[in-house]
Every structure is written in structure tokens, then in C-alpha cells.
Amino acid sequence: GENVEQHPSTLSVQEGDSAVIKCTYSDSASNYFPWYKQELGKRPQLIIDIRSNVGEKKDQRIAVTLNKTAKHFSLHITETQPEDSAVYFCAASIQKLVFGTGTRLLVSP
Amino acid sequence: DTAVSQTPKYLVTQMGNDKSIKCEQNLGHDTMYWYKQDSKKFLKIMFSYNNKELIINETVPNRFSPKSPDKAHLNLHINSLELGDSAVYFCASSPKGPHGGTEAFFGQGTRLTVV
Numbered sequence: 093g094e095n096v097e098q099h100p101s102t103l104s105v106q107e108g109d110s111a112v113i114k115c116t117y118s119d120s121a122s123n124y125f126p127w128y129k130q131e132l133g134k135r136p137q138l139i140i141d142i143r144s145n146v147g148e149k150k151d152q153r154i155a156v157t158l159n160k161t162a163k164h165f166s167l168h169i170t171e172t173q174p175e176d177s178a179v180y181f182c183a184a185s186i187q188k189l190v191f192g193t194g195t196r197l198l199v200s201p
Numbered sequence: 202d203t204a205v206s207q208t209p210k211y212l213v214t215q216m217g218n219d220k221s222i223k224c225e226q227n228l229g230h231d232t233m234y235w236y237k238q239d240s241k242k243f244l245k246i247m248f249s250y251n252n253k254e255l256i257i258n259e260t261v262p263n264r265f266s267p268k269s270p271d272k273a274h275l276n277l278h279i280n281s282l283e284l285g286d287s288a289v290y291f292c293a294s295s296p297k298g299p300h301g302g303t304e305a306f307f308g309q310g311t312r313l314t315v316v
Contacts, residue, residue: 126304135291135307136244179242188257189234189305191244 094119096184098192106200111172113195115182116164122184125158125165130179130194139180140167172199204228207292207308214282215316221278222311224292232256233275234305235267236291244291250275282315289313 095118105111117125126141142149142156142165149156153172158165169176177199182192207224214220226233234257235247249257250269264280275292292308 124303130242135309137307138304141304181244188246188249190246194242194244196242 094122094184094186094188094190096182096190096192098182098195100195101193102196102198104198104200105172107172107174109172109199111169111176111197111199113167113180113182113197114164115166115184115192116162117184117190118163119184119186120160120163121186124185125156126183126185126189127154127156127167128181128183128191130181132178136181169197172197174199174201205292205294205306205308207290207311209311210309211312211314213314213316216282216284218282219278219280220282220313221276222290222292222313224275224277224308226273226292226294226306226308228294228296228306230294230296230306231272232295232297233269233272234293234295235275235277236293236307238289238291238310240288248275248277279313282313284315287313287315 098115123144128136129139130136142158153170155168179194181194183189205226232251234249238244247261248267252272253269266278269275289310289312291310293305295303295305
């Protein structure tokens with residue numbers, strides 16, 4: 093079955109810096125790659141997604157890149173703000189959404 | 202106007218008890234899921250239903266039994282609760298199943314504590 097690895101497990105940056113979170117997946121048939129943000133005590137919420145026929149997608153300060161050949165995808169957050177602090181999950185999907193292990197991002201003012 | 206709602210939000214119970222968590226979605230989605238999030242924040246799928254039919258059943262003890270009376274509802278019943286069942290359980294739904302490249306919308310979670 094699909095296996096998704098995510099790195100780093102924790103990431104601390106200063107406000108204004110960029111943050112990058114990387115994921116790899118095992119099943120080349122996966123065709124959908126969402127990223128979720130989970131604030132403390134809240135539900136996971138989609139922040140951006142990308143499909144296998146697209147290499148890059150951007151939405152304001154966040155962007156996702158996908159390398160199908162290498163089976164990895166990344167989340168890029170620019171100009172980080174304290175409210176970006178949360179746990180971020182990548183996921184890969186064919187029949188079911190398999191999540192990475194999460195990255196705890198801390199943005200210090 | 203809550204999209205995916207689950208009850209209760211908190212559940213504290215003793216070992217050996219039986220408990221249920223209810224989930225309802227008003228998005229008209231065909232597919233619903235149960236996920237378990239442990240203390241390390243790992244999110245793991247447990248079950249998936251598409252139009253009331255069970256389509257994904259991960260390696261979950263058979264003390265856990267999902268029931269979907271209609272495509273808008275997916276309940277989770279847990280028998281003989283154990284300490285290791287303590288976790289946050291999330292219900293989710295998506296427009297097409299199973300997952301087929303669409304966003305999953307999560308409920309607010311049920312924090313289950315077994316003492």
C-alpha cells in the first residue's frame with residue numbers, strides 16, 4: 093500500500109523567513125496530493141492541493157511542487173507569520189488518503 | 202451551517218465500556234471516513250464508506266464497528282474500550298469516493314479518553 097514520509101518533524105523559523113516541508117510517497121499510481129494545516133485542538137483543513145498532471149501550484153504565500161519521477165512533493169511557505177504556526181500534513185491519494193507523519197512549524201516573532 | 206459535525210466533542214469513559222461517536226455531513230458527499238489521530242498526531246484511516254457501503258476497512262480491531270444508516274451519517278461504535286483507544290477520532294467526507302482526488306472535509310474531532 094501507499095506509504096508517505098514527511099520531513100522535518102519540527103521546523104522553527106523566524107517571522108519573514110521561508111519554510112519548506114518535504115514528502116515522499118511510494119505508490120506511483122497516487123494522483124492527488126493535498127496539504128492540510130492543523131492548529132492546536134482544531135481539525136485538519138486543506139490549504140493547497142496538487143494533482144499528478146501538474147508540477148507546481150501557488151496560492152499567495154504558499155506553493156506546492158510535485159516531482160512524479162522522484163515521487164516527492166514539497167510545501168513552500170514564504171514570508172512566514174506567527175499565525176502560520178501549526179502542524180502541517182502532506183497526503184497522497186489513490187483510493188484512500190494516506191497522511192504523512194506531520195511537521196510542527198513554529199514561527200517566532 | 203456546519204459541514205461535518207460529530208458528537209460528542211469530548212468523551213471520557215472507563216475501560217471495558219461501550220461507546221458511540223456520531224457523525225453527520227450536510228455537504229451531499231458520497232463518501233465518509235473515520236480517522237484516528239494518536240498522541241503523536243499521526244492521522245490514520247480506519248474506515249471508508251461510499252453511499253452506505255463499506256469500501257475501506259483498515260487493520261482495526263473488530264471492537265470497532267462503523268455503521269452508515271444513510272450517506273449523510275457515519276457512526277462509530279466501540280466495544281470493550283481499552284486504554285490504547287484513547288485518541289482523537291475524526292470523521293471526514295469527500296464528494297467522490299474513495300478519495301478519487303478530492304478534498305476531505307473533517308469534523309471537529311472527538312477526544313476519547315479511556316481511564
